[in-house]
Amino acid sequence: MLKGKKIVLGITGSIAAYKACLIIRGLIKQGAEVQVVITPAGKEFITPITLSALTHKPVISEFFSQRDGTWNSHVDIGLWADAMLVAPATASTIGKMAHGVADNMLITTYLSMKAPVFIAPAMDLDMYAHPSTQANLRTLQEYGNHIIEPQSGFLASGLEGKGRMEEPDVIVEALSRFFDHQAATPATQPAPNQRPSTLASQHILITAGPTYEKIDPVRFIGNYSSGKMGFALAEECAARGAEVTLVAGPVSLKCSERIRRIDVESCEEMYQAAVEAWKKSDAAILCAAVADFRPETQADHKIKREKDDLVIRLKPTHDIAAELGRMKHDRQKLVGFALETNDEERNAQHKLEKKNLDFIVLNSLRNEGTCFRTDENQIKIISREGERTYDKKPKTEVAKDIIDALEALF
DSSP states (O other): OOTTOEEEEEEOSSGGGGGHHHHHHHHHHTTOEEEEEEOTTGGGTSOHHHHHHHHTSOOBOSSBOTTTOOBOOHHHHHHHOSEEEEEEEOHHHHHHHHHTOOOSHHHHHHHHOOSOEEEEEOOOHHHHHSHHHHHHHHHHHHTTOEEOOOOOOOOTTSOTTOSSOOOHHHHHHHHHHHHHHHHHOGGGSOOTTOOOOTTTTOEEEEEESBOOEEEETTEEEOOOOOSHHHHHHHHHHHHTTOEEEEEEOSOOOOOOTTSEEEEOOSHHHHHHHHHHHHTTOSEEEEOOBOOSEEESSOOSSOOOOOSSOOOOOEEEOOOHHHHHHHHOOTTOEEEEEEEESSSHHHHHHHHHHHTTOSEEEEEETTSTTOSTTOSEEOOEEEETTEEEEOOOEEHHHHHHHHHHHHHTTO
């Protein structure tokens, strides 16, 4: 909940500005105190008197009050706030925030802000997809800002639904989860002699579970993955303060609300979701058991038993690890998994090099009671510097070992 929290709401010149009223209502309903800072362009879409009536506070737009010349101190606002939310955030404002162009009250307030900043982009798809906008968003994330945007609905382009502002109730819930997590996670205030997690505020992508590749409307090619290892990794990253995006195949597991979850079924869907999320991630852990092949054709009706045999031609699926490895820049860290049945270390080492991974987690079906559909695992972590073998233990504990290794990379 947001009871007692002081929120600065920045409103910019977007057609979505009217939704700011719903955001204000949601914040106040949860007990927050809201101060609106609006750009001159924002006032073209929604009137300050409407916003003031909702917040019971004068709306700040200019450096000096037109009525009596009082100076609005952006420094004082930055010290007052527990969080700043810019919603809607236009491409222009995002660019100014990324490059420190302090030409209005909202940007100067942002530059003086001592509290966490949340940004909800709002623009058309072409503007959102433009390389300059994407670069500005990445810059803002590198500065520690939190980007709130729709996370589902991936087309072949991976951008369906992108650009539009996330729904007001989702935005309010994102802030609420952030403060709930802060209150519940001791790692945010480490004890003496305890170092803070290097994953705090880092964006971590995790894939988990199997993929189902359809043969017809009722049959598929899949595997035995339960998703338990991937979900344990997601929870461990979130517990250390990371912002986690979990791309989950068809599993029955649930995750905590602080994790951003994207549900998919096929390799193609997982590929599109992972590639899109990777663009804004600091690290990725590819734990999912993704199908290497899928049927060349998919029947649009249930295939009947009409002959003594049935031939299904298969074709390769997208190699998610290879694509993310190709896209990886110097600051990103990429961790893969390998489940082998023979020549385990050699195959894992080959995958490490070929897919540009920082390290790889090796599983083995020869270790009884581990891997698929179990609560325990036994792993070996292989990197270019060497390898380390771990004892068999619960997957929640294995997750800690893996995340310790990831933290060491930052």
